[in-house]
Amino acid sequence: MAGTVPVSGDLTMDNLAATLTRREQSAFEQVTALSIDPAQTRNLVTTVSQPQQLGGLSICAAGAASQGTKILSTTVYISGTKTNVDLYRLP
Amino acid sequence: MAPINYSSSALDADVAAYHASIANHALDIAKTQRNQIVFRIIAQVDAAYGAFELNLSTRRAGLQTGGDAAQLGLSAAATLVGASDIKDILSATSTAFQGTRLSVDKNFFEQKTTESLVSQMRASRKNLQAQILLSLSNRDVNSYPLESAWGDVVNYYYAGTIPSALVDIAGKAGSDAVKADQTLKDAVKELTPGTPDQAKQAVTIRSEYEALNKAISSGNETSVKAARETLAKILTNAKIQFDPGASASNLLEVFKQAIIATADDNAKLQTLDAAVKSVASQ
Numbered sequence: 510m511a512g513t514v515p516v517s518g519d520l521t522m523d524n525l526a527a528t529l530t531r532r533e534q535s536a537f538e539q540v541t542a543l544s545i546d547p548a549q550t551r552n553l554v555t556t557v558s559q560p561q562q563l564g565g566l567s568i569c570a571a572g573a574a575s576q577g578t579k580i581l582s583t584t585v586y587i588s589g590t591k592t593n594v595d596l597y598r599l600p
Numbered sequence: 601m602a603p604i605n606y607s608s609s610a611l612d613a614d615v616a617a618y619h620a621s622i623a624n625h626a627l628d629i630a631k632t633q634r635n636q637i638v639f640r641i642i643a644q645v646d647a648a649y650g651a652f653e654l655n656l657s658t659r660r661a662g663l664q665t666g667g668d669a670a671q672l673g674l675s676a677a678a679t680l681v682g683a684s685d686i687k688d689i690l691s692a693t694s695t696a697f698q699g700t701r702l703s704v705d706k707n708f709f710e711q712k713t714t715e716s717l718v719s720q721m722r723a724s725r726k727n728l729q730a731q732i733l734l735s736l737s738n739r740d741v742n743s744y745p746l747e748s749a750w751g752d753v754v755n756y757y758y759a760g761t762i763p764s765a766l767v768d769i770a771g772k773a774g775s776d777a778v779k780a781d782q783t784l785k786d787a788v789k790e791l792t793p794g795t796p797d798q799a800k801q802a803v804t805i806r807s808e809y810e811a812l813n814k815a816i817s818s819g820n821e822t823s824v825k826a827a828r829e830t831l832a833k834i835l836t837n838a839k840i841q842f843d844p845g846a847s848a849s850n851l852l853e854v855f856k857q858a859i860i861a862t863a864d865d866n867a868k869l870q871t872l873d874a875a876v877k878s879v880a881s882q
Binding site: 514515516517520523524526527528529530531532534535536537551554562565 | 789790791792793794795796798799802803805806807809810856859860862863869
């Protein structure tokens with residue numbers, strides 16, 4: 510199941526983070542990359558297999574303070590709009 | 601012997617006449633001579649190809665082993681039909697070209713039906729012939745001299761060979777694979793959107809899995825037994841079938857597969873979450 514799969518570009522930050530968290534927890538995977546799909550208004554997430562349980566994910570506007578450890582900074586579609594965000598791993 | 605014979609001596613004479621016309625600046629005459637030479641060669645190649653195609657279909661059908669078929673198929677047309685001066689000249693014109701064609705994997709040939717090979721050869725020949733005829737019609741000897749036409753005729757000749765057909769099929773297959781890959785990529789289902797509540801459910805379920813996995817991995821008999829009982833309850837409450845006599849490890853694997861199944865199914869996520877919570881509350 511691991512690999513690169515599309516994710517809706519219409520989600521809020523909270524729901525995108527929840528979608529990625531659910532994926533990691535349920536599919537025994539870990540998000541390694543997140544970006545926009547250059548061909549469509551949607552995002553692409555890349556995952557690898559991960560046997561150990563990881564903390565949840567949180568997404569906030571780039572530069573905003575958040576709990577956890579920042580995994581990556583990227584540009585994604587949030588509610589259909591390109592947005593610069595930071596992805597955090599919660600403890 | 602091909603029904604239309606164009607000997608190498610006749611070709612030499614025609615080429616000499618063509619060059620004489622060029623030297624005399626009789627370009628219209630030279631164009632006519634060029635065209636006649638090319639048309640006669642094409643007729644010769646067509647005759648050889650017709651015999652080759654028939655030969656291929658009948659002989660390949662009768663061959664017993666793949667090795668025999670490969671030996672037949674990877675031979676150029678010139679080796680399968682009667683000797684012909686023009687074909688010999690064409691064959692010798694570009695050894696390097698032929699070598700490239702012969703690099704095709706024999707196994708690839710064996711996977712292809714005669715019909716697909718013949719179809720590809722016909723299509724390639726038709727395309728090249730159309731290009732040649734268009735150039736002969738529209739271009740003078742300055743922009744399309746006999747030497748250029750000769751190169752196109754050599755390509756036309758090789759388009760009617762099995763190695764060429766295999767290369768074309770392989771190239772087409774590669775192109776199709778790229779398109780198919782893109783189509784597949786477009787068709788990949790998007791991740792099922794999740795809500796924060798569903799993310800919490802997924803974390804809860806996964807945490808229970810980790811706890812049970814830790815207990816079973818400990819090897820402690822009491823812990824393993826307790827984990828097995830918990831797993832049996834969870835699976836029963838979630839209405840997931842399992843072998844009542846299965847070990848704790850096997851039940852843990854059933855639980856894992858049930859978790860994976862919730863990744864794209866909200867109903868299953870809800871059910872499994874409820875099953876886990878019901879056991880935890882006992």
